[in-house]
Amino acid sequence: MFKLSTVASVLALSFTSGAIAQISYLEDTRNQISVQDYSYEQKALVAEQAKLLLDGLYVNKYAKNLYYGLSPAGHLDPVVAIDELINNMGNLSSTQFHQQLQQIFLSQRDFHLDYNYPAPMKNFISFVPVHFAQTVSAEGSKEVRVNRIWQNYTVLAPEIASVSLGDKVVAYNGQPIIEAVNNNLFKGGGANPDGGFVGAVNTLTIKSHNKHFPPQQDALTITLESYETGETYSINVPWLVFNSKPNAPATAQDETAQFTQSINYEFATFKELEAAAQDDTFMLAANGTAEPTVTWNKVQVDGESVGYIKLASFSPTNGVNTALVAIIDLLDNKLNDTKALIIDVRGNPGGNIVYNDYLLQLFTPKRVTPSHVRFINTDENHHILNNSQFGTFLSDNWRQVLADVKGTTEQYSAATSFITKDAANQIGQAYYGNVGIWANANTYSAGDMFTCGMQDNGIATVFGQHERTGAGGANVLEHNVFVQYVGAPYQALPYEQSMRVSWRQSVRQGHHINALIEDYGCVADELVSYNVEDIFDGDTQDFNTIARKLLAKPTAQATVVFESDRFAPIAQTNGLYSFDVTNTEYVDVYIDGTKVKRIPAFAYGAQAKTLSYTLPADVTSGTVQFVGLDSGKTRLWNSTRFF
Numbered sequence: 001m002f003k004l005s006t007v008a009s010v011l012a013l014s015f016t017s018g019a020i021a022q023i024s025y026l027e028d029t030r031n032q033i034s035v036q037d038y039s040y041e042q043k044a045l046v047a048e049q050a051k052l053l054l055d056g057l058y059v060n061k062y063a064k065n066l067y068y069g070l071s072p073a074g075h076l077d078p079v080v081a082i083d084e085l086i087n088n089m090g091n092l093s094s095t096q097f098h099q100q101l102q103q104i105f106l107s108q109r110d111f112h113l114d115y116n117y118p119a120p121m122k123n124f125i126s127f128v129p130v131h132f133a134q135t136v137s138a139e140g141s142k143e144v145r146v147n148r149i150w151q152n153y154t155v156l157a158p159e160i161a162s163v164s165l166g167d168k169v170v171a172y173n174g175q176p177i178i179e180a181v182n183n184n185l186f187k188g189g190g191a192n193p194d195g196g197f198v199g200a201v202n203t204l205t206i207k208s209h210n211k212h213f214p215p216q217q218d219a220l221t222i223t224l225e226s227y228e229t230g231e232t233y234s235i236n237v238p239w240l241v242f243n244s245k246p247n248a249p250a251t252a253q254d255e256t257a258q259f260t261q262s263i264n265y266e267f268a269t270f271k272e273l274e275a276a277a278q279d280d281t282f283m284l285a286a287n288g289t290a291e292p293t294v295t296w297n298k299v300q301v302d303g304e305s306v307g308y309i310k311l312a313s314f315s316p317t318n319g320v321n322t323a324l325v326a327i328i329d330l331l332d333n334k335l336n337d338t339k340a341l342i343i344d345v346r347g348n349p350g351g352n353i354v355y356n357d358y359l360l361q362l363f364t365p366k367r368v369t370p371s372h373v374r375f376i377n378t379d380e381n382h383h384i385l386n387n388s389q390f391g392t393f394l395s396d397n398w399r400q401v402l403a404d405v406k407g408t409t410e411q412y413s414a415a416t417s418f419i420t421k422d423a424a425n426q427i428g429q430a431y432y433g434n435v436g437i438w439a440n441a442n443t444y445s446a447g448d449m450f451t452c453g454m455q456d457n458g459i460a461t462v463f464g465q466h467e468r469t470g471a472g473g474a475n476v477l478e479h480n481v482f483v484q485y486v487g488a489p490y491q492a493l494p495y496e497q498s499m500r501v502s503w504r505q506s507v508r509q510g511h512h513i514n515a516l517i518e519d520y521g522c523v524a525d526e527l528v529s530y531n532v533e534d535i536f537d538g539d540t541q542d543f544n545t546i547a548r549k550l551l552a553k554p555t556a557q558a559t560v561v562f563e564s565d566r567f568a569p570i571a572q573t574n575g576l577y578s579f580d581v582t583n584t585e586y587v588d589v590y591i592d593g594t595k596v597k598r599i600p601a602f603a604y605g606a607q608a609k610t611l612s613y614t615l616p617a618d619v620t621s622g623t624v625q626f627v628g629l630d631s632g633k634t635r636l637w638n639s640t641r642f643f
């Protein structure tokens with residue numbers, strides 16, 4: 001195998017986080033990727049802290065046992081398994097202890113439930129510079145093909161020069177590829193058949209050592225079938241290693257304690273590596289905004305304008321307000337003349353759940369219902385909400401739903417929301433055409449919740465690259481948050497170790513009332529499968545397919561167009577709002593959420609009628625919302641103006 005040790009020793013890439021990522025060969029780094037030798041007391045501490053999460057806080061423990069069943073080679077009952085580990089840990093080496101505890105966590109197939117190895121091991125990621133994706137063959141069966149080649153790393157792995165995009169993976173270290181994927185399901189973390197398969201495929205070429213021990217071999221043997229010629233060939237590719245903290249010494253404890261967003265860290269890690277590789281991927285989203293995670297385009301399809309917004313994450317770089325304003329600006333100005341809009345959340349690993357809740361209202365005239373989640377009914381949760389600093393962070397509705405089931409045999413509390421329904425509707429509608437959500441099995445967490453929320457509220461058609469989204473339906477919290485804000489019995493872990501837990505379980509509303517997102521995900525309304533041609537055309541074919549389906553749907557006949565900007569100050573408008581409406585019987589006016597007037601519009605047909613409303617003289621700041629109604633008082637459109 002050709003090796004450039006001297007190049008590897010000095011090669012450094014700038015990652016998006018600003019850290020310098022050292023790239024080396026696994027062969028040269030293996031001895032650094034190690035776990036600390038734990039004393040019996042340290043093992044006991046870690047195991048007992050894990051049990052606090054798995055038994056007292058893990059909201060999905062009952063649902064996982066029902067969904068997957070119990071199997072020594074697959075899913076484990078987390079409570080039974082942790083008790084068995086505690087009883088036997090005196091007989092386990094440190095490596096065996098960590099591996100068995102990790103197996104308990106990974107067997108739940110829950111990306112919100114993490115057991116992370118201690119430093120220095122957790123600081124490393126092994127990868128090969130080719131990435132696989134699941135595609136669908138012409139016959140409808142699952143395939144695995146090469147969909148990315150990270151050119152920045154080819155100097156370290158010149159063997160991949162013979163690999164081409166679209167080549168089909170036949171075998172992985174001599175094992176048939178589908179068999180290799182299926183054997184990896186309880187290591188990949190993804191839930192349900194779609195999420196599990198995609199998660200398992202991801203871990204074939206990227207292994208984060210916060211969860212996985214290094215590959216046993218220094219090189220990976222891949223057998224492929226050429227897309228161009230149909231010939232079969234094999235290559236040996238060296239495993240490369242990224243060290244995220246090249247000179248960071250291990251510390252006695254991890255002092256980081258903060259509330260974290262609901263996100264798939266494993267897939268976020270993959271996206272960081274991909275960004276560092278400066279991979280030249282095809283991009284539909286050609287235009288940026290003030291928020292880097294929000295990009296857009298306007299595309300002509302069969303002579304009609306179709307809008308496109310890519311939401312790369314629900315963790316906005318510049319905050320939720322900046323992201324919302326950027327999206328509203330797109331809808332009000334850049335995309336307001338489009339007849340259909342495609343919102344792309346493929347590969348979105350999640351983030352801020354409240355951001356998702358605020359987004360829903362922008363695309364519908366109806367009042368939306370925000371995300372709802374629930375607790376597991378345990379003494380630990382009752383203690384946390386009533387006898388710790390958590391009470392200062394959470395509103396009364398959270399304590400109330402737990403209080404209602406205290407002392408009962410109910411497994412769960414009732415579901416309640418992060419924000420009120422009024423708050424979830426305070427911005428109002430900003431887009432009036434047909435909307436489609438473009439999702440896949442890498443759409444996770446808050447991405448799941450957004451997709452399901454748009455479906456549950458009857459706002460959009462969900463177009464799936466896979467049948468279901470990634471199925472991550474929980475609010476996640478770090479173990480260190482409980483250490484800081486609850487105290488005993490929660491204790492800091494040694495050697496920068498961390499854990500996190502699915503704390504509150506998402507329960508769907510509206511059209512899918514009381515259904516779970518966890519394990520089930522959001523089932524696509526229409527399947528637009530990823531196939532080998534999509535690897536080459538930059539998603540153009542699938543985009544056009546979705547656009548045509550949206551353009552073919554009936555469009556709203558009632559319209560409204562305002563003369564003034566949504567955020568125009570009162571000094572600019574003098575409190576006067578003029579707007580043109582069509583096919584609208586009445587217009588209700590609300591000031592700061594309180595109805596103050598009904599205007600008879602009687603605007604029939606496509607001919608616009610101009611209406612106006614002047615704010616009372618004593619109203620100088622706030623919001624005014626206009627709601628168009630038909631003769632049956634059904635909402636046709638709404639628009640909120642801020643002054």
